[in-house]
Amino acid sequence: xxxxxxxxxxxxxxxxxxxxxxxxxxxxxxxxxxxxxxxxxxxxxxxxxxxxxxxxxxxxxxxxxxxxxxxxxxxxxxxxxxxxxxxxxxxxxxxxxxxxxxxxxxxxxxxxxxxxxxxxxxxxxxxxxxxxxxxxxxxxxxxxxxxxxxx
Amino acid sequence: xxxxxxxxxxxxxxxxxxxxxxxxxxxxxxxxxxxxxxxxxxxxxxxxxxxxxxxxxxxxxxxxxxxxxxxxxxxxxxxxxxxxxxxxxxxxxxxxxxxxxxxxxxxxxxxxxxxxxxxxxxxxxxxxxxxxxxxxxxxxxxxxxxxxxxxxxxxxxxxxxxxxxxxxxxxxxxxxxxxxxxxxxxxxxxxxxxxxxxxxxxxxxxxxxxxxxxxxxxxxxxxxxxxxxxxxxxxxxxxxxxxxxxxxxxxxxxxxxxxxxxxxxxxxxxxxxxxxxxxxxxxxxxxxxxxxxxxxxxxxxxxxxxxxxxxxxxxxxxxxxxxxxxxxxxxxxxxxxxxxxxxxxxxxxxxxxxxxxxxxxxxxxxxxxxxxxxxxxxxxxxxxxxxxxxxxxxxxxxxxxxxxxxxxxxxxxxxxxxxxxxxxxxxxxxxxxxxxxxxxxxxxxxxxxxxxxxxxxxxxxxxxxxxxxxxxxxxxxxxxxxxxxxxxxxxxxxxxxxxxxxxxxxxxxxxxxxxxxxxxxxxxxxxxxxxxxxxxxxxxxxxxxxxxxxxxxxxxxxxxxxxxxxxxxxxxxxxxxxxxxxxxxxxxxxxxxxxxxxxxxxxxxxxxxxxxxxxxxxxxxxxxxxxxxxxxxxxxxxxxxxxxxxxxxxxxxxxxxxxxxxxxxxxxxxxxxxxxxxxxxxxxxxxxxxxxxxxxxxxxxxxxxxxxxxxxxxxxxxxxxxxxxxxxxxxxxxxxxxxxxxxxxxxxxxxxxxxxxxxxxxxxxxxxxxxx
Ligand code: FES
Ligand code: FES
Numbered sequence: 001x002x003x004x005x006x007x008x009x010x011x012x013x014x015x016x017x018x019x020x021x022x023x024x025x026x027x028x029x030x031x032x033x034x035x036x037x038x039x040x041x042x043x044x045x046x047x048x049x050x051x052x053x054x055x056x057x058x059x060x061x062x063x064x065x066x067x068x069x070x071x072x073x074x075x076x077x078x079x080x081x082x083x084x085x086x087x088x089x090x091x092x093x094x095x096x097x098x099x100x101x102x103x104x105x106x107x108x109x110x111x112x113x114x115x116x117x118x119x120x121x122x123x124x125x126x127x128x129x130x131x132x133x134x135x136x137x138x139x140x141x142x143x144x145x146x147x148x149x150x151x
Numbered sequence: 152x153x154x155x156x157x158x159x160x161x162x163x164x165x166x167x168x169x170x171x172x173x174x175x176x177x178x179x180x181x182x183x184x185x186x187x188x189x190x191x192x193x194x195x196x197x198x199x200x201x202x203x204x205x206x207x208x209x210x211x212x213x214x215x216x217x218x219x220x221x222x223x224x225x226x227x228x229x230x231x232x233x234x235x236x237x238x239x240x241x242x243x244x245x246x247x248x249x250x251x252x253x254x255x256x257x258x259x260x261x262x263x264x265x266x267x268x269x270x271x272x273x274x275x276x277x278x279x280x281x282x283x284x285x286x287x288x289x290x291x292x293x294x295x296x297x298x299x300x301x302x303x304x305x306x307x308x309x310x311x312x313x314x315x316x317x318x319x320x321x322x323x324x325x326x327x328x329x330x331x332x333x334x335x336x337x338x339x340x341x342x343x344x345x346x347x348x349x350x351x352x353x354x355x356x357x358x359x360x361x362x363x364x365x366x367x368x369x370x371x372x373x374x375x376x377x378x379x380x381x382x383x384x385x386x387x388x389x390x391x392x393x394x395x396x397x398x399x400x401x402x403x404x405x406x407x408x409x410x411x412x413x414x415x416x417x418x419x420x421x422x423x424x425x426x427x428x429x430x431x432x433x434x435x436x437x438x439x440x441x442x443x444x445x446x447x448x449x450x451x452x453x454x455x456x457x458x459x460x461x462x463x464x465x466x467x468x469x470x471x472x473x474x475x476x477x478x479x480x481x482x483x484x485x486x487x488x489x490x491x492x493x494x495x496x497x498x499x500x501x502x503x504x505x506x507x508x509x510x511x512x513x514x515x516x517x518x519x520x521x522x523x524x525x526x527x528x529x530x531x532x533x534x535x536x537x538x539x540x541x542x543x544x545x546x547x548x549x550x551x552x553x554x555x556x557x558x559x560x561x562x563x564x565x566x567x568x569x570x571x572x573x574x575x576x577x578x579x580x581x582x583x584x585x586x587x588x589x590x591x592x593x594x595x596x597x598x599x600x601x602x603x604x605x606x607x608x609x610x611x612x613x614x615x616x617x618x619x620x621x622x623x624x625x626x627x628x629x630x631x632x633x634x635x636x637x638x639x640x641x642x643x644x645x646x647x648x649x650x651x652x653x654x655x656x657x658x659x660x661x662x663x664x665x666x667x668x669x670x671x672x673x674x675x676x677x678x679x680x681x682x683x684x685x686x687x688x689x690x691x692x693x694x695x696x697x698x699x700x701x702x703x704x705x706x707x708x709x710x711x712x713x714x715x716x717x718x719x720x721x722x723x724x725x726x727x728x729x730x731x732x733x734x735x736x737x738x739x740x741x742x743x744x745x746x747x748x749x750x751x752x753x754x755x756x757x758x759x760x761x762x763x764x765x766x767x768x769x770x771x772x773x774x775x776x777x778x779x780x781x782x783x784x785x786x787x788x789x790x791x792x793x794x795x796x797x798x799x800x801x802x803x804x805x806x807x808x809x810x811x812x813x814x815x816x817x818x819x820x821x822x823x824x825x826x827x828x829x830x831x832x833x834x835x836x837x838x839x840x841x842x843x844x845x846x847x848x849x850x851x852x853x854x855x856x857x858x859x860x861x862x863x864x865x866x867x868x869x870x871x872x873x874x875x876x877x878x879x880x881x882x883x884x885x886x887x888x889x890x891x892x893x894x895x896x897x898x899x900x901x902x903x904x905x906x907x908x909x910x911x912x913x914x915x916x917x918x919x920x921x922x923x
Contacts, residue, residue, distance in 0.1 A: 016450075016452075017421065017452070020450075020452045021452060024450060024451045024452040025452075027387075027451070028396065028450040028451050028452070029450065031155065031390055032381070033155065033381070033384070033385075033387070033388035033390070034380070034381020034382065035381070036385075036387075036524075036525070036573070037387065037451075037526070037602070038524055038525075038526075038605065039605045039858055039859055040455075040604060040605060040858075041605075041858055041859070041860070043858060043859035043860065044524070044605075044859055046524060073381065074380065074381030075380065075381045075382075077380075081376065081379065081380035086379040086380065089375075089379045090371065090375050090376065090379055093371055093372060093375065093825060093829070095241070095372065095374075095375065095378045095379075096241030096242070096243075096574075096829055096830075096833055097239075097240050097241030097523070097524065097525070097571070097572060097573050097574045097575075098241070098374060098378035098383055098571065098573070099385060099523075099524040099525045099571075099573025099574060100524045100573075101378050101379065102378075102381045105379060123867075124867050124868050125867075125868060127867040128866045128867045128868040129866075130866075130867070131524065131859065131864055131866060132524070132836075133522060133523060133524040133574050133576075133837070133864060134241045134524070134574055134833045134836075134837075135832060135833035135834070135835065135836025135837050135840075135865070135870075136829070136832070136833065136836075137836060137865070137866075137867050137870045137872075138832050138870075138871070138872065138873075138874055139829075139832070140867065141867060141872070
């Protein structure tokens with residue numbers, strides 16, 4: 001049963017089992033590798049994408065659940081790669097290995113979109129599902145704040 | 152599908168630097184032509200700003216390469232391409248080393264392109280990216296090559312203008328002549344390359360004050376943009392035409408085998424194509440695969456589904472009885488009867504016999520797994536007589552050698568492309584996953600990606616060892632320490648490579664054990680037997696983790712026992728500033744100083760004491776704190792770097808929080824302070840994780856943990872929100888030392904000591920748990 005959805009602004013039809021996680025559909029079938037596998041069980045956030053604008057764990061969302069919806073991955077967050085969160089990440093030189101960062105950025109982008117006047121406590125809580133094994137949390141938190149407030 | 156790969160990662164790509172113009176001319180002709188008109192030493196000048204010094208880099212397999220033509224090329228448009236030959240896993244060496252070279256050659260960083268070298272040590276020199284060695288071993292060769300290219304450009308400009316080279320100056324990305332002539336690097340590239348490569352003695356080096364990038368910490372990491380847009384390519388991101396994906400069901404117990412299996416349901420899963428049995432290595436396993444059953448499919452999901460449906464009966468083998476609780480008790484008993492002494496300074500038994508007081512404690516640490524954010528993954532394409540792999544690997548040449556051997560393919564026909572590593576921490580120094588992928592590609596006749604799940608990663612890691620460290624001191628009537636006795640018991644990394652003797656070896660003992668720097672007349676270091684039942688491997692900072700944990704907790708306990716200030720006690724034990732004289736310290740013959748010549752990198756107690764003072768001052772040592780808060784201190788020298796940490800702990804509703812950490816770091820010359828800071832920030836987090844969270848335990852030979860459910864890490868809701876990093880400033884003459892690992896070991900004891908200060912509870916077992 002093919003699934004049709006909007007992927008980074010373009011219509012995408014994938015002929016795959018409906019219960020295939022969006023993560024593997026996006027990576028293996030659509031060939032978009034910016035979205036990462038880190039745990040497969042919703043505990044690390046490396047696979048975070050937006051479905052209809054909201055951050056979700058692509059390893060927990062199945063293909064049939066996005067039928068007719070709009071999916072945005074890190075590659076489609078901003079056509080020029082200049083989303084305020086991406087810019088903040090670069091200004092603060094956030095990443096170490098970088099592997100978790102697509103998920104972090106997608107999570108942060110949706111947090112800020114939902115609440116532009118986000119508080120520090122809300123940032124800490126809102127980012128807790130995104131693991132960074134390299135330990136970039138100080139800069140991640142600072143970059144979210146920077147993207148939200150310009151500070 | 153291949154368009155997403157950068158050029159150098161595409162199948163069959165030629166070696167990095169060979170692609171650009173400077174390498175297109177045949178070197179033999181170049182050398183002949185150049186030597187004809189060149190008198191050696193003509194342009195010799197003293198290398199005033201750079202006194203070369205020996206490092207362990209010379210002793211590494213295939214040593215150091217200083218030929219700039221291997222590392223640098225310049226295109227006519229002025230683009231300077233610099234080869235990164237070390238693997239990038241977040242430590243920043245892919246940026247920092249080329250940055251050093253670029254600065255010394257006066258290249259404009261905005262016009263520098265970095266390409267990653269494949270695994271080719273005969274060409275690039277040693278590529279083992281571990282042991283915190285990249286800057287330490289290669290900062291000199293990068294400067295040398297940069298200076299050589301600058302000199303070649305200068306000579307080329309001089310010739311074209313008919314002036315003496317001494318009349319030409321090199322500025323940012325261009326040469327300038329005495330009559331106002333100017334030529335960019337691109338214009339000069341072709342002529343510069345027919346210049347012979349100048350010897351070290353002919354080079355001039357920049358004054359440190361003239362550095363543009365070195366020591367400034369203002370350069371962004373080279374992959375920053377790609378990382379933030381999802382374009383950066385890690386191991387799993389290599390997609391080849393016709394590629395299959397495989398996942399492997401590995402024996403749950405080390406040394407186990409498949410007894411029988413039924414793959415009927417697996418093969419019925421749409422997308423699953425084959426089930427292939429992989430042979431497991433006999434002990435010692437080295438970096439060979441563990442064996443098991445591979446499910447080969449058209450995509451990852453199908454492979455995963457297929458694996459779940461496998462029915463396997465395992466034969467567990469000799470390690471089925473491994474059980475963490477009883478193993479710990481056995482290590483503890485062994486630590487009370489050490490039988491192998493390898494440092495004996497003075498007469499420790501006499502010191503204990505004459506002691507007015509003795510004090511003894513034992514400390515424990517479980518196994519741990521590295522869990523890099525990117526689990527192990529490999530892509531291989533093996534054809535009849537050739538093999539090409541794409542690996543997030545720390546040791547690409549080691550992988551290449553083993554692949555050649557395992558596949559029976561000549562090493563010249565094996566190519567190892569190095570992708571970015573989504574974290575390494577020592578796990579990716581081991582290339583078992585590469586051999587799995589290559590064997591499977593050979594078997595199915597198509598490119599294969601082997602993807603490890605997080606569960607695979609946690610259960611089948613090369614485990615950080617587990618240990619009991621027992622410490623005893625003898626004191627005289629005034630409470631002065633007269634004897635120090637440290638017994639370390641832990642299964643050895645060596646058991647992965649050689650028949651297990653049960654004893655740790657000299658490299659493990661060099662890490663915070665025999666190198667005890669204390670100003671104590673009698674010191675004994677010994678060990679006892681502990682046979683390995685897991686695949687033991689090195690984890691970031693290696694044996695320094697349990698040693699710093701034990702020693703730095705112990706000194707704080709001792710201070711408390713004697714009613715003394717911990718910092719004062721620590722400084723008294725460190726003693727007066729001196730270079731520890733290893734000739735009179737009763738050191739073992741094979742004393743291991745991280746592979747460095749001792750004269751160049753001695754144990755300097757002045758530097759050790761200094762970082763203690765800096766960290767303590769920064770944290771406000773001695774100030775009175777609110778109820779439930781405390782500051783803890785720890786210091787440790789590892790990878791020839793000195794790091795002290797002062798951690799502030801706050802216990803809220805029994806939950807341990809560590810809101811603040813102060814790092815004082817003396818790593819000699821700081822080439823890229825920005826990445827030094829980021830490594831310390833990361834060390835604060837990883838150190839807090841291993842202090843509070845991460846423990847691997849075994850039952851019936853099986854790892855009990857499987858994913859972030861039961862092997863959690865520090866997250867943004869409780870992490871060291873403030874990490875201040877104080878880097879002790881030094882000129883280039885103070886040798887650069889390690890950075891990737893030395894930040895981690897002092898973190899856990901600083902936290903443990905702070906918990907004691909906050910609550911009066913002394914915890915001795917790592918991990919401590921998240922609550923007191
Ligand atoms: S891979 Fe989806 S949350 Fe970890
Ligand atoms: S940057 Fe490496 S896991 Fe976050």
